[in-house]
Amino acid sequence: MQDLAAGVSALLMGFVLFVYLWVVKNSGSTADAKAVNQASYRWRARTFWAALTLAPVLTAATLLPWPHDVSAQEGHVVQVHATAKQWFWELSTQQAKVGDTVVFHVRAADVNHGFALYDENQRLVAQIQAMPGVVNSVRHHFTKPGTYKILCLEYCGVAHHGMVADFTVAAAQ
Template sequence: MVQTVAWIASLVFMCVVAFVFLYVFMKSKEKRPYERIKKRWYKARNFYGITLIVLMFILTIYTLRELPYDQPIYSKEENPTIVNVTALQFGWEFSQSEFEVGEPIEFHVTSQDVNHGFGLYDEEMNIIAQTQAMPSYTNIVYITFTKPGTYSVLCLEYCGLAHHVMTHEITVVE
């Protein structure tokens, strides 16, 4: 949902910028007294500036409000399955790779060597979750799979010549 909103907002803003450039280009051939234009613009610029700032603030709040902010998506009473994930050039080490639908999981992601990007994808290659795998630091990803299937873990940060083979599969069963 957030990706769709960002895509549509980007298209709208690109069209507005293109229209403004086209308008300025078309008007640049006209000769008009500078002082009259300057006075009229100064009157309007405060209104347009404040309107633009308010609009951008509203759009920012709207697009960021659905982010999970690294919150667990299970209740405090449930005991999550803790999965230790270690990245190393050029592979992933998982303490467990098979899960059940509805099982709350905490991926504890770290690295043995360099920075890696932990990207979790569904079968249609839509990204579900991501974080950084960094040496001497553990990031936690909370997830509860809602559909059975085979999920892929790909490295999202270039880590060397064999970066493209740094994949892992997770199986989720009923």
């Protein structure tokens, strides 16, 4: 679905660019355009080409490193199946090692829950929605040892506040 959205966005951006260039090319031929100061046209053209040149660079700089891409150099991959139930987390394993990439496959057994992974400083490092009948996956590459907390971010009932699980990351040996 994301590939389709990216493709449609690229086509629409290309179409807008084509229309813009067509208007710029044909704008100098009308009587109204000749009356306008040519310096403003040069300034607009320079601004357009500068923006067109900088846009891919700025886009790439703000997207890298792409948070959803896990390269082969990230070490061992651990698969964790996490099931949210009122009001606890059921995890297939609760430990990994520094250098591991953990793929959390998250689902809910009853109602919607929010899967949130917090480090020891209570900073959110990964999150995803847990829904009945759907398995969502989120990856995180662990670079620091410690005990990480898994909390529910979606109010799921009376004991929502107690829906906590620990995930331990041991130092690499």
